[in-house]
Amino acid sequence: xxxxxxxxAVVATMGLGLNACGSTSSSxxxxxxxxxxxxxxxxxxxxxxxxxxxxxxxTGYLALRMFSRQLLTYPAIQGQTTxxxxxxxxxxxxxxxxxxxxxxxxxxxxxxxxxxxxTTPPRQVTAADAVRGLERTCNPVQPFGGLPDFETLIVGMxxxxxxxxxxxxxxxxxxxxxxxxxxxxxxxxxSNPLTVVYKLTQPATYFTDQxxxxxxxxxxxxxxxxxxxxxxxxxxxxxxxxxEIQSYDPTKSIVFVRNPAWKASSDPIxxxxxDRIVVSETGNQTQIQQELETNSPAADMGxxxxxxxxxxxxxxxxxxxxxxxxxxxGTDPYVLFNTISPNxxxxxxxxxxxxxxxxxxxxxxxxxxxxxxxIAPPLTHIxxxxxxxxxxxxxxxxxxxxARQKLTSALPAGTKLHLVVxxxxxxxxxxxxxxxxxxxxxxxxxxxxxxGVPSSAFxxxxxxxPRVAQTGVWDLALAQWxxxxxxxxxxSFFNPLFSxxxxxxxxxxxxxxxxxxxxxxxxxxxxxATSSSQAESLWGQADQQVMADAxxxxxxxxxxxxxxxxxxxxxxxxxxxxxxxxxxVWLTNG
Numbered sequence: 001x002x003x004x005x006x007x008x009a010v011v012a013t014m015g016l017g018l019n020a021c022g023s024t025s026s027s028x029x030x031x032x033x034x035x036x037x038x039x040x041x042x043x044x045x046x047x048x049x050x051x052x053x054x055x056x057x058x059t060g061y062l063a064l065r066m067f068s069r070q071l072l073t074y075p076a077i078q079g080q081t082t083x084x085x086x087x088x089x090x091x092x093x094x095x096x097x098x099x100x101x102x103x104x105x106x107x108x109x110x111x112x113x114x115x116x117x118x119t120t121p122p123r124q125v126t127a128a129d130a131v132r133g134l135e136r137t138c139n140p141v142q143p144f145g146g147l148p149d150f151e152t153l154i155v156g157m158x159x160x161x162x163x164x165x166x167x168x169x170x171x172x173x174x175x176x177x178x179x180x181x182x183x184x185x186x187x188x189x190x191s192n193p194l195t196v197v198y199k200l201t202q203p204a205t206y207f208t209d210q211x212x213x214x215x216x217x218x219x220x221x222x223x224x225x226x227x228x229x230x231x232x233x234x235x236x237x238x239x240x241x242x243x244e245i246q247s248y249d250p251t252k253s254i255v256f257v258r259n260p261a262w263k264a265s266s267d268p269i270x271x272x273x274x275d276r277i278v279v280s281e282t283g284n285q286t287q288i289q290q291e292l293e294t295n296s297p298a299a300d301m302g303x304x305x306x307x308x309x310x311x312x313x314x315x316x317x318x319x320x321x322x323x324x325x326x327x328x329x330g331t332d333p334y335v336l337f338n339t340i341s342p343n344x345x346x347x348x349x350x351x352x353x354x355x356x357x358x359x360x361x362x363x364x365x366x367x368x369x370x371x372x373x374x375i376a377p378p379l380t381h382i383x384x385x386x387x388x389x390x391x392x393x394x395x396x397x398x399x400x401x402x403a404r405q406k407l408t409s410a411l412p413a414g415t416k417l418h419l420v421v422x423x424x425x426x427x428x429x430x431x432x433x434x435x436x437x438x439x440x441x442x443x444x445x446x447x448x449x450x451x452g453v454p455s456s457a458f459x460x461x462x463x464x465x466p467r468v469a470q471t472g473v474w475d476l477a478l479a480q481w482x483x484x485x486x487x488x489x490x491x492s493f494f495n496p497l498f499s500x501x502x503x504x505x506x507x508x509x510x511x512x513x514x515x516x517x518x519x520x521x522x523x524x525x526x527x528x529a530t531s532s533s534q535a536e537s538l539w540g541q542a543d544q545q546v547m548a549d550a551x552x553x554x555x556x557x558x559x560x561x562x563x564x565x566x567x568x569x570x571x572x573x574x575x576x577x578x579x580x581x582x583x584x585v586w587l588t589n590g
């Protein structure tokens with residue numbers, strides 16, 4: 001399951017709350033940082049896995065922020081929260097510092113001395129731990145959901161993962177396999193046990209950004225005693241971050257306390273001002289917001305619960321500094337077109353028909369369904385702002401006359417289209433959007449009916465099942481997508497969503513079965529570009545090509561509305577955890 005699917009669980013708990021794009025940011029400093037105190041975080045749900053190499057869920061990433069470190073990660077610094085920075089690594093790899101070879105195929109990163117596991121006695125994190133962590137991502141029990149991002153990129157990893165997938169799902173066979181097999185492109189530098197070396201199958205200008213994914217986190221040898229992603233590991237997890245897990249009661253609570261093996265001098269990312277972080281996972285969204293606004297002693301920040309949509313207008317009107325609309329750099333929702341639908345004599349296989357539908361849809365109305373442009377600024381093309389290759393343009397401004405003309409020229413005389421819209425009935429904003437689509441398309445003579453399904457079934461029983469699209473159960477669907485990393489991250493949109501048969505479900509997320517040779521060629525060229533400027537140009541061309549083919553109709557790029565109590569300071573929203581960074585906030589005394 002890709003991270004996008006995990007995001008659905010978050011969306012389902014918050015109604016309209018996640019669906020916006022913009023940035024209103026709060027970063028209350030409140031004077032000199034103070035150490036100490038307990039940070040109380042309130043939420044409605046749990047992590048997916050308490051396992052750095054397996055977790056593929058934003059709330060899982062939030063928990064990892066406390067106890068697991070990456071080679072590179074995102075700092076809690078305003079304006080830099082999507083720019084990778086060294087964490088365990090001593091420096092970002094570049095050609096100039098020898099971290100990247102001249103041909104772009106070899107990367108070397110050295111782990112900081114003093115970064116320790118909380119073993120007894122504490123033990124240095126090594127390059128062998130980094131190699132082990134990567135190997136664990138394709139374990140046979142619970143492989144990492146984002147493997148397609150890098151499985152074919154690292155030399156020998158695809159064959160390693162194929163063989164690993166056949167191993168019995170028991171600790172003994174798993175450990176024996178890892179002892180006897182290795183990834184040719186992930187090794188320890190023979191001259192330095194702290195330097196990990198990655199060899200790539202092709203140049204990849206995005207690989208440095210990709211290394212911030214928690215999947216690349218080092219794993220101690222002790223992890224092999226437990227099944228990947230299992231509760232036994234969750235109860236016995238080691239830490240190399242500023243906090244360690246004191247207790248974990250799944251779906252109920254997590255308590256993080258200071259890790260005595262952690263050294264502030266070895267961690268440039270986390271200040272770890274508070275002594276203790278207590279997470280309660282049994283609340284509800286409305287109650288949590290009330291407790292935060294009234295400064296309840298046991299309520300400092302949210303966990304996975306954003307601000308209820310109904311509360312946002314008043315908070316914005318009052319210019320409440322404790323509210324942040326944090327950018328997520330995703331697209332949620334977008335209108336997905338089923339290009340293989342047999343309905344209407346296969347009319348949706350025609351690019352011109354899909355283009356007509358694009359012109360008929362009024363994006364401004366859909367944005368209003370999503371809370372309005374202040375909360376949900378429109379997205380008119382594939383790549384949100386902030387992703388390499390994004391360029392603002394609107395290929396399909398609402399134009400009913402153009403829509404009618406295209407339909408008339410593309411369809412036999414007298415043809416009347418009827419389209420079925422698939423959406424998540426538990427999300428009020430999607431129900432409203434269905435009604436808006438019904439009204440908009442009705443203006444050009446297209447009748448529309450809806451198929452509202454539970455969020456739990458939307459992907460698993462509909463979009464991920466090829467036969468559902470092939471038999472015409474739906475023609476349009478309201479889907480979501482979020483990048484796996486940031487910056488040079490266009491690949492995490494185009495590869496899973498638009499790269500032809502390679503990305504068809506169930507293995508991919510190209511749920512509309514879009515397949516265009518020009519787009520496929522542009523994706524290949526952009527993903528193997530030898531410079532960021534070249535990649536930027538090619539991704540921009542791919543964006544334009546997909547939109548010219550009318551594969552989807554983007555609506556908004558969402559924000560996450562989050563809130564904190566008055567006693568919490570240095571609240572910097574970090575997109576990959578969809579929350580203020582708990583490892584960098586501090587509390588007013590008392």
